[in-house]
Amino acid sequence: MRIGLYPGTFDPITLGHIDIIRRATALVDRLVIGVAINRDKGPLFSLEERVEMLEAECVKLAKETGIEIVVHPFENLLINCARDVGAGVIVRGLRAVSDFEYEFQMVGMNRVLDSSVETVFLMAEAKHQSIASKLVKEIARLDGDVSAFVTPAVNERLLAKLGKT
Template identity: 80%
Template sequence: MRIALYPGTFDPITLGHIDIIRRAAMLVDRLVIGVAINRDKGPLFSLEERVAMIEAECVVLSDLTGTEIVVHPFENLLINCAHDVGAQIIIRGLRAVADFEYEFQMVGMNRALDNSVETVFLMADAGHQAIASKLVKEIARLGGDVTKFVTSPVKAALAGKYG
């Protein structure tokens, strides 16, 4: 069974994340969405809110791809999380060259910790390359329209946070 782990903060989940999840799910038998409990980042949404949003979005993707998609919060090293969920593959989405430089360093560190877990990069669809959760939150906070970047339920959740 091919199991992959797609980690992130997902604060909130965007159309870019959903694109990567959909495409990754077509490559594996089980896809685990690892939701990082990163207290240092000070997320807008609680862990429970982020997990609920991801689970809601993944129901449709699981049905569409026929792949089991599960959500797994984690607070340990990424490589340890991969072991915890039985993943042989870590999925990372790339938007730009700056992403690659950071991810290249992370792959090197993860391989030094355990070279049995492979990292696979998926390029974001051209229509989603500019989407970043940080920017989506900023647009929503300032009253802008985030319809092009998130689903309707996530847009409503953002509106609930910012009023």
């Protein structure tokens, strides 16, 4: 069984993330969405809220694709998380060249830590390349419309979290 790991903070999950998840399901038999706890980033949503949003969105994707999708929080090294879930491949989404530079370094480090785990990069669809969770939160905080960047359910939770409902 080919198991893939798609890690991220997902604060919140965007249509760009959903696009990468959908496309990653074509590469694996089981996809684990690794939700990084990463306290240093100071996420808007708690870990539990991010996991809930991901699970809600992934139920739909699993039915659509026929692939098992599991949401798995983690706080250890990415390569250790990959080992924990039995992943042979790490899936990373790229939006721009700046993403690649960071990811290139991470792949090199992960290969030293465990050369049996491969990393696959998926380019975001052109219509999703500008979407970043950080920008979505900023736009929403400043009363902008983020409905083009997130699902209706995530939009509702984001507005509620910001006291904008």
